[in-house]
Amino acid sequence: MRRCFVLMGLAILAAAPALPDVIDVTVNGYISGLGTAANPCSIVVDGCILGQLVMVGYSFSETVTQLGAFSDSGGATTPFGGSAEGYADLNTTATTNALEIDLTGGHTSYHSYTDAWEEDMVAVNFDLTEPSVLELVASVGVGYPTPNYSGELLDSNGNVILADLFNVPSSNSTVLSPGMYEFNIWAAGESYDIEPPNMVLESLDFAADLNATFAPVPTPEPRGTVFAVAFAMITACCLVSRRRDTS
Numbered sequence: 001m002r003r004c005f006v007l008m009g010l011a012i013l014a015a016a017p018a019l020p021d022v023i024d025v026t027v028n029g030y031i032s033g034l035g036t037a038a039n040p041c042s043i044v045v046d047g048c049i050l051g052q053l054v055m056v057g058y059s060f061s062e063t064v065t066q067l068g069a070f071s072d073s074g075g076a077t078t079p080f081g082g083s084a085e086g087y088a089d090l091n092t093t094a095t096t097n098a099l100e101i102d103l104t105g106g107h108t109s110y111h112s113y114t115d116a117w118e119e120d121m122v123a124v125n126f127d128l129t130e131p132s133v134l135e136l137v138a139s140v141g142v143g144y145p146t147p148n149y150s151g152e153l154l155d156s157n158g159n160v161i162l163a164d165l166f167n168v169p170s171s172n173s174t175v176l177s178p179g180m181y182e183f184n185i186w187a188a189g190e191s192y193d194i195e196p197p198n199m200v201l202e203s204l205d206f207a208a209d210l211n212a213t214f215a216p217v218p219t220p221e222p223r224g225t226v227f228a229v230a231f232a233m234i235t236a237c238c239l240v241s242r243r244r245d246t247s
Contacts, residue, residue: 082112141207
């Protein structure tokens with residue numbers, strides 16, 4: 001009987017829809033930023049007129065070619081005690097039935113007129129093994145000026161399946177066939193700071209989060225299909241057992 005129950009369980013699993021797998025995930029993106037820190041000349045020095053702004057710039061960039069968390073930053077300090085630093089983060093994770101993409105950028109400013117810009121871009125390619133219901137939940141942070149966001153889901157031919165992923169509504173779903181797909185995500189933000197009086201200003205210039213989960217496509221079965229399969233397996237097991245007992 002133990003063998004019969006094992007066979008019955010396998011039959012029930014076989015009657016259920018196949019679970020989708022997200023495989024062959026690849027990442028191609030970058031994180032970058034630039035900015036300036038500026039202070040007025042507080043003393044007369046060579047090349048500097050009293051009250052004139054002295055600006056020092058910074059920049060940073062990094063290419064991202066694999067899953068995981070990546071961060072880069074840069075900063076500048078003026079001769080008169082002002083400073084600014086910008087950063088950008090990108091984190092991409094994948095499981096057999098989900099993808100998550102997080103993009104964040106911001107800066108800090110100390111006693112400085114500051115202009116900062118940060119940017120993240122990533123293309124996440126993946127192969128879907130079974131027909132799937134894609135559930136998307138997207139969220140963005142609020143910055144000033146308003147950050148820029150864009151997101152698309154493309155098929156293997158470059159056709160847009162879903163556009164404006166970060167626009168309202170923040171969640172949507174669609175059915176995908178097996179095949180190769182790509183999430184193309186971009187976020188950027190810029191901020192300006194007026195010279196604060198000896199204090200640090202922290203600004204989150206942009207933040208975006210995209211969660212994608214994949215579930216089997218519901219396939220309507222005739223009522224009682226699973227029970228019919230189970231009954232057939234039990235009957236077969238009983239017949240086999242009876243033949244063994246009479247032999």
